[in-house]
Amino acid sequence: MWKETKEELYKRFEFTNFIEAFSFMTRVGMVAEKMNHHPKWLNVYNTVEIWLSTHDAGNIVTEKDKILAQHIDELI
Amino acid sequence: MWKETKEELYKRFEFTNFIEAFSFMTRVGMVAEKMNHHPKWLNVYNTVEIWLSTHDAGNIVTEKDKILAQHIDELI
């Protein structure tokens, strides 16, 4: 479940280990690059925290963030 | 199922699309680098073909190849 504020969408993902976490990041990275809409994300070992926000719109949540969030959920 | 000859272990993997295939390759790449035992592999879109063989033993199948093959199967 993504937590939504006016400024961002946030979700925390947990995996078995670093390899699984980084493999997820590779999938997300490819989708983000295709959309030309990139996350702010923090990885520590088996966890990945993602914040989505649209810089060009003044750092608020836009349709682009919601689409990327949905794509990310489909990549787990 | 890996096909085994004296010279190599071979298996073909098929995925939904390129992103899933490349994500699998990232996982395999990390495991291979950790073992310092690397595959010969061919990727075309959603397929990955892997050949395992031990160069230092004269290009025959060794225990190292069997261990890597087992690890790869666990990464699918």
Next chain:
Amino acid sequence: MWKETKEELYKRFEFTNFIEAFSFMTRVGMVAEKMNHHPKWLNVYNTVEIWLSTHDAGNIVTEKDKILAQHIDELI
């Protein structure tokens, strides 16, 4: 230098080690996914061989292959 035949563009790349080769593949993979035009490629340790061809055009070399080849050269 890419070798061009009617059927494909081919080039062999060599790197310091597997990590550098796979990092190159990650860059190429992202560009290929963005173009929705994917290579046939073979990796063995520090070498990457790439064949480019356009499946939808009957497996001949098209403008798409030339553009991807140019992008790949810029990623080295």
Next chain:
Amino acid sequence: MWKETKEELYKRFEFTNFIEAFSFMTRVGMVAEKMNHHPKWLNVYNTVEIWLSTHDAGNIVTEKDKILAQHIDELI
């Protein structure tokens, strides 16, 4: 230059674009997984911030962090 406190080593890296930043992360990820010593890192588009600390030693900087920091600098 890594900033060192008792608790962590910190450095910020900047690249041309997301593809270059993520390719760097792939290289670092492989080295980290090999060392079984993983970074805390934050990526936003073309920037990567890395914090190194040894959890098992009570979240202080140890020799392991210094070795990983040196490896990371060699991967740029």
